[in-house]
Amino acid sequence: MIIGYCKEGKVEEARDLFDEIQFKDDACWNAMLTGYAQSGRGEEALELHLQKLKIGLHPDNWTLVSVLMACSTLSLLKDGRQAHLLIIKHGFESNVSIYLVSWNTIVAAFSQHGLYGKAIAFFNQMRLSGFEPDGITFLSILSACARAGKVNESTDLFESMVNSYGISPTPEHYACLVDVLSRAGQLEKACKMIQEMPFKADFGIWGALLAAAGKWNDVVRVRSLMREHGVKKEKAYSWT
Structure with missing residues (x-):
């Protein structure tokens, strides 16, 4: 029921239900932690995790996934590293999916x-x-x-x-490359990469190139390329 409340956006009701449970098992703690983390309430997830540790309950796989998710939403490097160490300490490194979540976070x-x-x-x-x-x-x-x-x-x-x-590679991977090439003034390489992509570039990718083109006084050429590829200017975005 705790997860159900959280999925409906009723996080406070989920917490009230959690507090009413006298004898909480790991499933109960993890449900509330997951609910907080998935609702973007990372700070509350971390606070609840600390409460769990203080009463002597050891984290399991799902606890650590929720903690890492919370750290990611808050960009807390120290807490993320601590959760990573807990994964190793408690022997969860054999679980590849948990380990990848840790590293990626x-x-x-x-x-x-x-x-x-x-x-x-x-x-x-x-x-x-x-x-x-x-x-x-x-x-x-x-x-x-x-x-x-x-x-x-x-x-x-x-x-x-x-x-x-x-x-x-996804469009996001290509966007990173186009961005770094464009910033370095390597607009020809960036344009070539866009043209050779296995899918049509969206405005986000062209936008990265266009933004850099302004710095390198090459906006006209990039705008011409965008038109050739059928890219239309989005509202509230200037091409100049």
């Missing part, structure tokens, strides 16, 4: 904070530990590269994702 948080060095360090540590990154991992690390202006690293990672791990 921390890499994403570093990326969001523009901490390229730490993001790439965790990414490399993940691979050395024998766990393969997935598309989400690569999206986070490519975003970190784009923020840091790491052009060569971005292209190398993209090629590794496709050729070494067999991961099909």
Whole structure:
């Protein structure tokens, strides 16, 4: 019932029900933690997690997934790392899906904070530990590269994702590459990548190129390319 209330947006009612339960088992705690995390109430999820630890209850797989989800919504690097250590301490590293959530959450948080060095360090540590990154991992690390202006690293990672791990790139992956190439003034390469994509580029990808084109005084050419590809200007967005 707790999860049901949360899915309906009745988080307060779910908490009232949780508080009324005298003898709470792991399922009960995890239901409330998951409800908070999925409702975007990360701080309350972490507070509840601390309460669980204080009364001597050990976290299980689902507890840690919810905690990592909460850390991700709040971009709390310290708490994310602590949850990662708990996963190792309690022997959950054998569960690949839980482990990937842990790594991805921390890499994403570093990326969001523009901490390229730490993001790439965790990414490399993940691979050395024998766990393969997935598309989400690569999206986070490519975003970190784009923020840091790491052009060569971005292209190398993209090629590794496709050729070494067999991961099909999404529009978001391509957008990261277009962004970093455009910012570096490599507009020809960015345009070529857009034209060679296996799907039609959306305005978000063209927008990244257009924004950089303004810096490099090449707006007219990019606008012409956009028209050739049938890309229409969105409302409230200037092409000048």
